[in-house]
Amino acid sequence: MQRESMEVDVVIVGAGPAGLATACRLLQMAQAAEKEIAVCVLEKGSEVGAHILSGAVFEPSALDELFPDWEEKGAPLNTKVTGDDIYFLPNEKSSFKFPGLLVPRPMHNNGNYIISLGNLCRWLAEQAMELGAEVFPGFAAAEILYREDGSVKGVATGDMGIDAAGEHKASYEPGFEFHAKYTIFAEGCRGHLGKELIQKFELDKDSDPQHYGIGIKEVWEIPEEQHKEGLVVHSAGYPMIGASFAATSGGFLYHIEKNQVSLGLIVDLSYSNPHISPFDEFQKLKHHPVIKKYIAGGKRLSYGARAIIKGGLNSLPKMTFPGGLLVGCDAGTLNAAKIKGSHTAMRSGMLAAESLFEALIGDEQPAELVDFTERFNKSELHAELHATRNFSSGFHKFGFWLGSALTFIEQNIFFGKFPLTFHDKSKDHCQLKPAAECPAIEYPKPDGEISFDKLSSVFLSNTNHTEDQPCHLQLKDSTVPIDVNLPMYDEPAQCYCPAGVYEVVEEASGEKRFQINGQNCVHCKTCDIKDPSQNIHWVVPEGGGGPNYPAM
Numbered sequence: 001m002q003r004e005s006m007e008v009d010v011v012i013v014g015a016g017p018a019g020l021a022t023a024c025r026l027l028q029m030a031q032a033a034e035k036e037i038a039v040c041v042l043e044k045g046s047e048v049g050a051h052i053l054s055g056a057v058f059e060p061s062a063l064d065e066l067f068p069d070w071e072e073k074g075a076p077l078n079t080k081v082t083g084d085d086i087y088f089l090p091n092e093k094s095s096f097k098f099p100g101l102l103v104p105r106p107m108h109n110n111g112n113y114i115i116s117l118g119n120l121c122r123w124l125a126e127q128a129m130e131l132g133a134e135v136f137p138g139f140a141a142a143e144i145l146y147r148e149d150g151s152v153k154g155v156a157t158g159d160m161g162i163d164a165a166g167e168h169k170a171s172y173e174p175g176f177e178f179h180a181k182y183t184i185f186a187e188g189c190r191g192h193l194g195k196e197l198i199q200k201f202e203l204d205k206d207s208d209p210q211h212y213g214i215g216i217k218e219v220w221e222i223p224e225e226q227h228k229e230g231l232v233v234h235s236a237g238y239p240m241i242g243a244s245f246a247a248t249s250g251g252f253l254y255h256i257e258k259n260q261v262s263l264g265l266i267v268d269l270s271y272s273n274p275h276i277s278p279f280d281e282f283q284k285l286k287h288h289p290v291i292k293k294y295i296a297g298g299k300r301l302s303y304g305a306r307a308i309i310k311g312g313l314n315s316l317p318k319m320t321f322p323g324g325l326l327v328g329c330d331a332g333t334l335n336a337a338k339i340k341g342s343h344t345a346m347r348s349g350m351l352a353a354e355s356l357f358e359a360l361i362g363d364e365q366p367a368e369l370v371d372f373t374e375r376f377n378k379s380e381l382h383a384e385l386h387a388t389r390n391f392s393s394g395f396h397k398f399g400f401w402l403g404s405a406l407t408f409i410e411q412n413i414f415f416g417k418f419p420l421t422f423h424d425k426s427k428d429h430c431q432l433k434p435a436a437e438c439p440a441i442e443y444p445k446p447d448g449e450i451s452f453d454k455l456s457s458v459f460l461s462n463t464n465h466t467e468d469q470p471c472h473l474q475l476k477d478s479t480v481p482i483d484v485n486l487p488m489y490d491e492p493a494q495c496y497c498p499a500g501v502y503e504v505v506e507e508a509s510g511e512k513r514f515q516i517n518g519q520n521c522v523h524c525k526t527c528d529i530k531d532p533s534q535n536i537h538w539v540v541p542e543g544g545g546g547p548n549y550p551a552m
Contacts, residue, residue, distance in 0.1 A: 003156060005177035008038040008134075009360055011154055012184045013141045013193060015043035016052060017117065017342045018328025019186030020124035021349035022356075024066055027131035029357045037360055039133045040178060041125070042155070044140035046544040048125040049118035051188075051523060053217060053306040053552040054342060055252055055262060056117045057081065057109055057232055062346035067127065076119040079256050081109040082230030087290050089238035089251075095290045104411040106337040106388060109232050114254045114262070116551040117342055140543035144193055145177060151367055152323030154179040155193070160542055163468045181365055182356055183324035186349065189309040190525040192539055194330040203317035203326070209427045210332060211311040211392050214526045216282045216498055217264035217552065218457075222298035224259050231255040234339075235291075239284040240267065241400050247271035248400050249278075250339070251285050253294060260301070261294060266308060266339075269428040269530050270396060273438040274492035278526075279305075280443040283451035292450060300452065303460040304552050305498040307525040310336040312392050313385040314423060319348075319376065322367045327352050333381065337388035337407065347381040387416025393424035432532045435490035454500040458520050462548035463499070465541050471518045472541035473501065473527065480535040481514035489532055496530050498522070522547045 010026065012019040023039050030037040045051035060077060063070050070077070086098045086107065125135050142158035154177060161172035185194045189212070198204050235251035247270070253263040265282040285291060309332045316333070319326045327333070327348040334341030355372040359365050376382055390410055395403035410418040446452045465472075475481070485491045486504060491514070493502035499522045503515040523546045528538040 003174045003177050005179055006040070007179050008040050009181050010037065010039045010184060010356055011178040011180040012039065012041045012186055013155055014186035014188060014191070014330070015041050015048045015125055015135060015137070016121060016186055016188050016328060016345065017124065018330070018345035018349040019184065020121060020128050021062065021066060021346035022184050022186065022327060022352050023128040023133040024124065024131060025350040025353035026356050027128065027133060029353065031131065033361065035361055041128065041133055041135045042139040042141050042157070042178065043135065043137045044540055044543055045137060045546065046548055047137045048135065049122045050137075050548045051546055052118035052121050053215070053304045053549055054117040055215070055217070055254060055264065055339070056115055056342060057254060057340065058113045058115045058117070058120070059338070059340055059343040060111070060113060062343040062350065066346065066350060073127070075123050077113040077115055079114040079230055081112045081114060081232050083228070083232065084109050085231065085233045087233070087235045089235050089288055089290065091238055092284070092288060095288070102408070104337065104407050105415070106335070106411055107234070107339070114230065114232065114256050118549050118552050120342075138544040139176070140540040141193060142175065142540050144196060145179070147323070150322065152183050152197075152321065154183055157543060158540060162470060164470055166470060169468070181360065182369065184327055184352055185324060185330050186327050187330045189307045189329045190528055190538070191330040192528070194326050197321055197326065198317050201321040203319070203321065207317050208311060208314040208393065208423050209425060210309060210315045211396065212269045212428055212529045213266045213308040213310055214269060214278050214305060214496070214498065214524060215264055215266045215308050216279060216305045217262060217303070218300055219302045219552070220261050220263065220295050220298045220300050221259055222261055222295055226294050226296070226298070227259045227261070228255050229257060233290070236400070238288060239281045240271075247273070247276065248395055249281065251291065252339075253291055263291065263295065268395070269307075269526065270426065270431045272431050272433045273441070274432050274435050274489040275438060275441045275495060277441070277443060277495040279454055279457075279498040283443070283446060286450045295450065300460065302550060302552060303457040304547055304549055305522050305524040305526075307529055308341075309334055310392050312336055313382075313389040314393055314421065316385070318373070320369050320372050325352050325355070325369060325372060333385065335384060335388055337391040337411070344381055344384065347379070348376070351375050351379055351381065390418060390420075390422045393422040396424040396426060397422055429530055429532055429534060432489055432492060434488055454498065455520075458499045458522065461522050462550070463520060463522050463546060464548070465519050465521070465545040469542055471516055472539050473516050473518050473521065474537045474539060476535050476537060480533050482512055484533055485531075486512065493527055493531060493536070496526050498524060498526065502527070
């Protein structure tokens, strides 16, 4: 069956803050100039926001610029930050609260809001549609289309109704093609199409290797007397620092409205011990007195996980290529020092919109939006990322204590104008040591009140995939997990996956088999990043599959 197609001016892949900000700003400019520009936004989740997960403390600066009247329009920014508590946790019981003078300036949250980023994206999608954008949830862009000259022509969604063996079912429908003058990739961290573009056009040849973390989050309803609406709590140290498998991590607990808190743990994926389970480290963190005093007696409402791109400016690839742009976390615009990427993603999308508009109203459309690079380099976004460019590389090169000292000096003494740039050429997946060289870890059993297991957690993510479809977690070589990763690293996919997707199963014969439970996948992308053999390739499942986060 031949695929149908649609011709538009701009197709945007991903209805996150970057993609939706691109659509909104572009159509605002078109409306002001009385020009017609056809824009469509493709979203792989079952609805806008279904796959969005973030802490999130939100800096409204970009939203103020995009929609100055956002409050009148009903943007879901309901909880203003009222206080910042930052702790160092030396061990499982003790804590040290940092005085305000020792907190780096980027971590101050005056004027910020605690939000559900998923709800904000739902609202942004409504604004985009009011401005004239077509938004298609459940449309998973699976393939990049190229013109004969090698430039990007658009994208195609995946075929529907194919069984696990690759045969057409009765429900088979071919994918749909979206052809555009320009295609904007805003898939979020480790977008699988963005990864292809970076490799094809060598967009990262002049950049440091990218760095990632995994963020695991839960939302709880807690007793009213334990709730302090607007309070932001961050922690460092326990459960990772100070152990024999030292790695950097950071905890967060944000008091939102309705007696609820968002809490979680971010673990840098540069850790070396293959026995580490970020999910189980998070369960340990919740038992620390600093965290437990808030959630004891509460009820867990939701769960999710997502990889975080955190290399910063030094690791940012070239964002332009013939036929389109990478924006937001598909490129890596998150400000790790602030622990914030939503406003930076929006700013990158708004800059993209300005370049798109200039190109589309001109007599001839350039093959590559080369002016975007100059626009970005002169922007407030670039200035912000430049001021914190040493944050990730400093921690990777010098460790937690020296990295912390560098951050304090850079931000509080040099005020973001530190004269040196530190480069880090390490790659996260190369950091694992052989299992035999690392201490084994015995994690405590979950108590079902504060700590929980992976499967009951995945249940709360509302994750679902169509049964009998090809597995979207592809192995480049099916022998690697058992023949290479298991003897060398004790097959770390069993540990780093926060959803119980990967298992090593022992058959009755004594043979071991690598099992992939793709139905559990919450689309965090950690496996695509951390697999030491780079053998796992994450691709999109059928549109609408994956988690369905209600307000994450």
